[in-house]
Amino acid sequence: MAHRFEITKDVEVGATPEEVWEAIATGPGMDSWFMGQTEVEPRAGGRARWSIGGYTADSTVNTWDPPRRFVNTGMEGPDGSFHRFDYQIEAGGSGRTTIRYVHSGMLGEDWEAEYEGMSEGDPMYLHKLVEYLTYFSGRFAVGIDAQGPTAADREYAMWVFRRGLGMSDEAAEGDQVRLTPDGLEPIEGVVDYVSPSFLGVRSTDALYRFIYGFDGTVMVGHHLFADDADAEGARRGWQNWLMRLFGASDGAVASK
Numbered sequence: 001m002a003h004r005f006e007i008t009k010d011v012e013v014g015a016t017p018e019e020v021w022e023a024i025a026t027g028p029g030m031d032s033w034f035m036g037q038t039e040v041e042p043r044a045g046g047r048a049r050w051s052i053g054g055y056t057a058d059s060t061v062n063t064w065d066p067p068r069r070f071v072n073t074g075m076e077g078p079d080g081s082f083h084r085f086d087y088q089i090e091a092g093g094s095g096r097t098t099i100r101y102v103h104s105g106m107l108g109e110d111w112e113a114e115y116e117g118m119s120e121g122d123p124m125y126l127h128k129l130v131e132y133l134t135y136f137s138g139r140f141a142v143g144i145d146a147q148g149p150t151a152a153d154r155e156y157a158m159w160v161f162r163r164g165l166g167m168s169d170e171a172a173e174g175d176q177v178r179l180t181p182d183g184l185e186p187i188e189g190v191v192d193y194v195s196p197s198f199l200g201v202r203s204t205d206a207l208y209r210f211i212y213g214f215d216g217t218v219m220v221g222h223h224l225f226a227d228d229a230d231a232e233g234a235r236r237g238w239q240n241w242l243m244r245l246f247g248a249s250d251g252a253v254a255s256k
Contacts, residue, residue: 002080002106005115007122009101015133017089020097021067023133024087032141033132033207034125035221040072048072052145059083074105081108101126117197117214124198128209131192131202132223141207141223142231148242150216154197157218157246161199161210164245177201179208182244184237218246 030038036052063071151157166180193200
């Protein structure tokens with residue numbers, strides 16, 4: 001049986017409505033802060049397609065009103081589940097713009113775990129949208145999504161992430177850090193997001209996210225803005241890093 005849900009959040013950003021529209025209603029814009037890859041047919045009734053790994057989901061553009069409102073609704077699953085994303089954009093004073101985000105629909109059998117995950121994940125992605133518009137507006141990123149094994153315990157998994165990045169347990173939002181992931185180039189940046197399931201770092205040319213998924217999967221969701229970014233090489237490097245970091249079980253981490 002499907003369960004109805006709704007998550008609503010307002011954020012403000014120092015960007016024009018047109019810049020916000022490009023970020024939330026175009027494929028290159030979405031790929032610069034959201035997970036996976038997105039394609040959008042720019043018209044009411046058009047098709048939007050979102051893909052990550054081997055999974056693809058289609059949706060319909062219900063409202064196309066640039067630069068004020070963008071709504072798209074995913075196809076309904078066999079159990080009645082679906083997702084609708086509604087972005088309302090309103091210009092404010094002094095170059096500020098407000099975004100009202102409404103994520104609604106129906107969730108399926110594992111709805112409690114999924115809703116808990118979205119309740120923490122949606123605010124993180126909206127924060128990343130604000131980071132993108134604040135520090136990288138007008139630039140488009142290469143998205144890097146990679147998954148590792150499943151971890152039995154969230155607190156332990158986030159500790160392993162910090163250990164694998166050479167990052168202290170005390171590092172908090174706003175702190176300057178130097179990440180040293182084994183097998184990858186060091187990263188100089190600032191901690192820009194910390195929550196129970198997410199750890200974020202922003203560098204001069206990338207947004208990095210280290211994630212504990214609602215199903216226990218450990219993953220990364222990065223966005224590389226450098227012109228010479230090697231998408232496949234970076235994805236492979238981070239995938240291998242996840243497997244090395246979480247592959248050796250000590251009872252708290254189990255292979256997927």
